[in-house]
Amino acid sequence: MPPAGFHDIAHLGSVELFSPVPEETRDFFVDLMAMKEVHRQGDSIYVHAWDDYESYTVKITGRDQAGIGRTYLRAASPEALQRRVEAVEAAGLGAGWSKTEYGHGPVYLFTDPDGHEMGFYYETEWYEAGEEDRPSLKNQASAFPGRGANVRRLDHVNYLASDVPAARDFMTGTLGARPTEQIVLDDGTPAAMWFSVCNKSYDLVFTSDWLGARGRLHHVAFATDTREDILRAADVFLEAGIHIETGPHKHAIQQTFFLYVWEPGGNRIELCNAGARLVLAPDWKLITWTQAERAKGQAWGLKTIESFHTHGTPVL
Structure with missing residues (x-):
């Protein structure tokens, strides 16, 4: 069964990225x-x-080094917000309320056990399209841009963590997120875990930092409508001189079609498409991948490149 507090978080709202450029x-x-x-x-x-x-x-915030700033999570209701705030305070990880965050009402600031900054909020400003981007269809936020990668929305964040089991306990016990898939090493240690806060197959991911550091970023992912959008994006990035790290290809875990690039500041960015894959079962059974299964590479045989395990931001 889902953990207590599941669905108190409505969705991943927005993310702050640090960039030296x-x-x-x-x-x-x-x-x-x-x-x-x-x-x-x-x-x-x-x-x-x-x-x-x-x-x-x-x-996007200017800093000496690339990395992740604050991740914003929208609560499902004012009551859900209060429940999650109380849970974070009980865990001793709260940092208090902020009333100066752009686009939001009061935001409760906190960190996860690894030091990643986060914020809960409920009150939010909706996007108002102007004449230049007013959509023809009133049920979308703005006009389809028809250029570049055409990413529709933020999809997920993958954090690097020094202690994945601690992150698991925090995500399930404090945030009320549900684990959907995991990698477990031969010694029984979880090396990576994927968590859902709604009916998406995953929203937040914690992957073991091979360098043992705290608070780093693996990648931020953005959703496209189709796989073809990702194929076109690869050409767009190629022409623009953006470093394409790996892909286009398909993950075995979560079955996501992917492309990974490094934006000019150095942060890894994923373009992803998971098709129509949702987790609708209330009694979803956690999928476990072994070390040997993971070593086989991606779904269609592409081997995971070395930098995927070593590159994170800030760079050490």
């Missing part, structure tokens, strides 16, 4: 990923994916 990272998301710049505040630039109902999707 924020203007170049902004151009990557706007020109190549087909997002729109919507706001600037201090050293941060906010960009919006075309069918995100909220006011922005990615917050």
Whole structure:
């Protein structure tokens, strides 16, 4: 059965990325990923994916090193927000309320056991399309951009963690997320776990950091409508001189069709399409992949390249 508090988090809302070259990272998301710049505040630039109902999707903040800043999670209701806040406070990981976060009402700030910054909120500003991006169909947030990768929305975040079992206990016991798949090493240690907060097959992932560091990022993923969008995106990135790390190909775990690139600041970005795969079973059974099964590579035989295990941001 799902853990207590499952569905208290409605969905993954937005994410902050640190970049040593924020203007170049902004151009990557706007020109190549087909997002729109919507706001600037201090050293941060906010960009919006075309069918995100909220006011922005990615917050790009200038820093000396690449990496992940705060991940924002929208609660399902004010009551659900309060329940998750109480759970985080009981775990001793809370940092208090902020009322100055762009696009949101009060945000409760906290960290996971590995030091990744997060925030819960319920009140949010919806995206208002202007004349230049008003959609023909009133049930989408803005007009289809028809350029670059055409990513529709933020899909998931994959964190690197020094202690995956601690992350598992936090995700299930404190956030109320449900694990759907995992990799378990021969000694019985979980090396990676995929968690769902809704009916998507996964929203948040924790992967063992081979360097033993804390608080790093593996990748942030954005969803496309079709596999063909990802194939076209590979050509778009090729022409733009963006480093294509691996793919297009299909993962065995979660069956996601993928392409991984490094944006100009150095963060790994995934374009993904999981088709219509949802987890609808209330009694979903956790799928476990062994070390030997994982060593076989991806679904269609592509071997996992070395940098996929070693590159994370900030770079060590």
